[in-house]
Amino acid sequence: MTQIVSQKRTRRFVVGASAALELRWAGASDIGQKRAINEDSLVALPGLIAVADGLGGHSAGDVASSAAAHRLAAVAKARAKSDWVQDPAEIVRAFAEASDEILLGSAGTASGSGTTVSGFAVVARGGRAMLFVFNIGDSRVYRWRGGELTQLTVDHSYVQELVDAGQLPAELAELHPDANIITRALGFGEVPPHDSWFVEPATGDRYLVCTDGLTREVSTGRIAELLAAGDEPQPTAAALIAAANEAGGRDNITVAVVDVLAAPGPAAD
Numbered sequence: 001m002t003q004i005v006s007q008k009r010t011r012r013f014v015v016g017a018s019a020a021l022e023l024r025w026a027g028a029s030d031i032g033q034k035r036a037i038n039e040d041s042l043v044a045l046p047g048l049i050a051v052a053d054g055l056g057g058h059s060a061g062d063v064a065s066s067a068a069a070h071r072l073a074a075v076a077k078a079r080a081k082s083d084w085v086q087d088p089a090e091i092v093r094a095f096a097e098a099s100d101e102i103l104l105g106s107a108g109t110a111s112g113s114g115t116t117v118s119g120f121a122v123v124a125r126g127g128r129a130m131l132f133v134f135n136i137g138d139s140r141v142y143r144w145r146g147g148e149l150t151q152l153t154v155d156h157s158y159v160q161e162l163v164d165a166g167q168l169p170a171e172l173a174e175l176h177p178d179a180n181i182i183t184r185a186l187g188f189g190e191v192p193p194h195d196s197w198f199v200e201p202a203t204g205d206r207y208l209v210c211t212d213g214l215t216r217e218v219s220t221g222r223i224a225e226l227l228a229a230g231d232e233p234q235p236t237a238a239a240l241i242a243a244a245n246e247a248g249g250r251d252n253i254t255v256a257v258v259d260v261l262a263a264p265g266p267a268a269d
Helices: 058-078 086-104 159-163 170-175 218-228 232-247
Strands: 001-003 010-013 020-032 040-045 048-055 117-125 128-134 141-145 148-151 195-199 206-210 253-262
Touching: 001 020, 001 086, 020 040, 020 048, 020 232, 040 253, 048 058, 048 206, 058 086, 058 117, 058 148, 086 117, 086 128, 117 141, 117 195, 117 206, 128 141, 148 218, 170 232, 206 218, 206 232, 218 232, 232 253
Parallel strands: 001 040
Antiparallel strands: 010 020, 020 253, 040 048, 048 117, 117 128, 128 195, 141 148, 141 206, 206 253
16 A cells, blocks of 8 residues: 655645635545455645555555556656646656556566556646546546535446446446456556546535545445535545445545635636
């Protein structure tokens, strides 16, 4: 398990002449109740929040998720002199570098190793600060806004393909016996295509970035309740992990909670 978390967890981001974007964040990771090793990794730095869920068993998944975390953290830290405002192209380049590193490091293993990676970065777009949301695999990014929880990312998984094809109701996806089969990951050869979106934050938004150790144990409704409770990001992250462990904790659990304290302007779809 790798956790790269800044000591200061509130920051204002200024882009051009627009009003500042101000965020407060916290993250946490837990081994869960059933696993011997925590193969998740977490990055929670100014301007970049991400989780990675390692695949491959034993320590291989830990090494894979750690590679992704360290590559993304290096990208984030390199932008410290630019007010921590990130460059999407550098993030995408980090995916390729991490994938190459994982592939090289798992050359002697029978099945190889890999990792999911999901999160978002603060970027400049249209003269203002926005969020660059990215995803490879089945870790997720959610937004809590105006009393509604929205999943911003789309899982790269076998069951999601069944849902998209109309062969499986979405509410049964987490219960499907093949729910652990993902269709994209860093590390197993060519760099897979990533999904990405530009999202305009609004004051009062709350974002959740998490591995599937949370979403397979805790219902969307319960996640929404915990996000809506109004606690600070750190106790909210702890409450989410506790809920997953109380429900069985069958996998590692990693979460980051980010509050938008101020945003440049009104939200856009």
